[in-house]
Amino acid sequence: MNPSHFAAYQHQLSRRTFLSRAGFGLGATALSTLLNHDSLSRASASPQLAIPGLPHIPAKVKRVIFLYMSGGPSHLETFDYKPKLAALDGKPMPDSFTAGQPIAQLQGQVLKAQGPLTKFGRYGQNGQTISDFLPFHRQIADDICIIKSMVTEQINHDPAHTFMNTGTAISGRPSMGSWINYGLGSDNQSLPGFVVMTSEGGRDPQPIAPRMWGSGFLPSQFQGVPFNSSGEPVYYIESPAGVSDDLQQQVVNSVRALDSHHHEQTQDPELLARLAAYETAFRMQTSVPELLDLADEPEHILKMYGAVPGDGSFASNCLLARRLAERGVRFIHLYHRDWDHHGDLVKHMHTCCGCTDQASAALIMDLKQRGMLEETLVVWGGEFGRTPMYQGKGGPGRDHHIKGFSMWVAGGGIRPGISYGGTDELGYHAVDKPVHVRDLHATMLHQLGIDHKRFTYKFQGLDMRLTGVEEAHVLHDILT
């Protein structure tokens, strides 16, 4: 090997990559599943296995469906009823609550209290408080655990999304869906293990960056794959005109042979990711049309969700989420992006809840009747909540709020029909059993059979974790 060749080789294969990939970890499992069978077949896809050592404990659930209410739904108009805030309506917000606190758009303005803009009722056996904006949620009051004491660390949308998805505000870390797929593998190699769908409908939706479902430093086959909610479901999934199935298969096999050969020389893990992506994509050519064809869904099920096939609505996506769950997809992330209600909150809540309330409840009930709720963790919530203070871009609204907000979780191993934690009398600070985003992540991993402290990936000399290095607690009080 002459020196220039050696330099090129060094460039291709870093020592760390070689050492970390040769013989164990992803290298071993992925190589054996990807390289050691001769030709590709749509029928006999061997499932991607869990990494060695996982799961740490018996799992309560097999998968997560995250109903992500992007923009920050108001806890004060959904699940957190604050009569004292009503009494203070229009009066100055007491300094004792707001002094020194981070403020987003209301910076430098006079802070006035804004009473609840809707009525609440008590529903279910335990009298869960649910606002009149969410009439369908009444039906699942006994199935969900409402966490009323969420806190996060980021007050603007993008960093807050990043925080909720990756456990840190630093961009570029792996999303929770990627972590989980990397750790546990996928039951179905004909579909991606991490699917993201963003719904249409409602008013002008805010953007959501694709790095929210990025795999960061994890191998890139674990990134979320966006399915389009209307039109072509996955870009370029159809073979080009004139390319037959056989020809397609030959191409993929040839590419695989070349990539494998290259991989033997370089041991580049991204080549394996690329191989995996080709294979999954090839199988998706048949699995995706079957998945998205709702012709086999009876009318009463469509009605239950309020779904019209192909409309790209949150309702259709919830139905598709169930179908993805049935097919062994590990992490299903539905975004509905319309919850940023700085003004005209009442009007926009009607729109947003109109788009999401029925389908969220239907998803729970449908999973339940199929016996799937006990093996699924469903999470509902956004990146933060909204201020007890008035903001008036148009009619009354509320600003971003991170010191206390509500989410709900339901499914396997979660105590149903309870509320956990709480905010102060004005709904400002989570004072009773605050739940940090990291605690939510730790609990999610726990339900999947993963100890968040032991679930690490070496990157830049550090053992990286979804929950980072700060304290994170599994919420044992909400578990059965």
Place this chain on the structure above:
Amino acid sequence: MKQSYAFLIALLVAAPVCGVDFQKEILPIFESHCVKCHNADKAMGKLKLDSAAGIEEKWAADAHLLTKGEPDQSELYERLVLPKDDKKRMPKGADPLDQDSIDLIAAWIKEGAPFTAAVAPAADQPAADTPAEVAAPPEQPALEPLPLPEVPAAPQEAIDQLIKSGAKVMNLYSGSNLLEVTFVVAPQPPTDETMKLLASVAPQVMMLNLKNAQATGAGWSELAKLTNLTALNVQNSSFSDAAAKNLEGLERLESLNLYGTGVTDAVLEPLKSLQRLQKLYLWKTHVTYDAAAAFGKEKPDLEWNLGWDHPVVARKRLEEQKQDFAELLKQTEAEANRLKTDLQVAEEAHKTAQERLKEVEDSLSKLSDEPAAEQEKSATKPE
């Protein structure tokens, strides 16, 4: 000083002299009807009815639980007297309490719901909470979760054959010999052959999903060998009433999914022996509502599901919704009427304002710059 103050309070709380004795009369009612679900371990609705302290704890968090003197505004009482088929009625899934017990609880609340006995406490014992400590009620022996069974590793050959037949085989957790076997994404449905393969890993199989299986009686009979089975899913398979007999001895079985099978009410009889059964899925089967409800009554810990669209289930839901929407209709009608009145008032005010404005404008336009005296003069000037 502080001590005597507390003593006063204790006296006040214990004031009703010839009243209902919580410890002797109320607590026993809760103990025989309620503590199964409302105890320290399994506090449904965060409510523990096994001691005064337990009730006080919930009361502190939820004032609506008890309103002194007002049984009708105390959830603890309200939930006992709801219509028989109301989901919120307590005790859940059992007959209502007898009228005497209900009356006694009402009387107790009317007296202010005191937890202390109606005897003056000894002078040096100010704490009103001492009876709570004395009152350690006999705990209902709840079924302790069984420790995971210790089993040897399954023969690798059997596992390989299962995988070949389309199964996904996973260890329950890393290092465990227990297995989860699932055919959810299998290219072909499981058959009698598959069932025989499963029998060769019988002690190891803890969770089993045989979705769409097409087995005969002989195949299903292998299930009886899977003695450590905790969760069984046979949805949309050929599983039948007769096949259910093979489950009788599976004492660990907690979850059974029969959705989409042809089973009838007869399937429930062999399931009665399953002490730990907690979840039973019966959607799209021939099991009737009444049979399922009767079965559920025998197993208070069991959650059964006939499906969202089952006619009886749907009727109950729709009736609840009817109430909700009737209420909403009333509210919105009242609101609309109020707004109509407001609108009328506003329109009238608007009209009046318009008229007043016009009058003032007229007066303004008529006003000349001459001093008032001059005007008067000119006004009095004869034409």
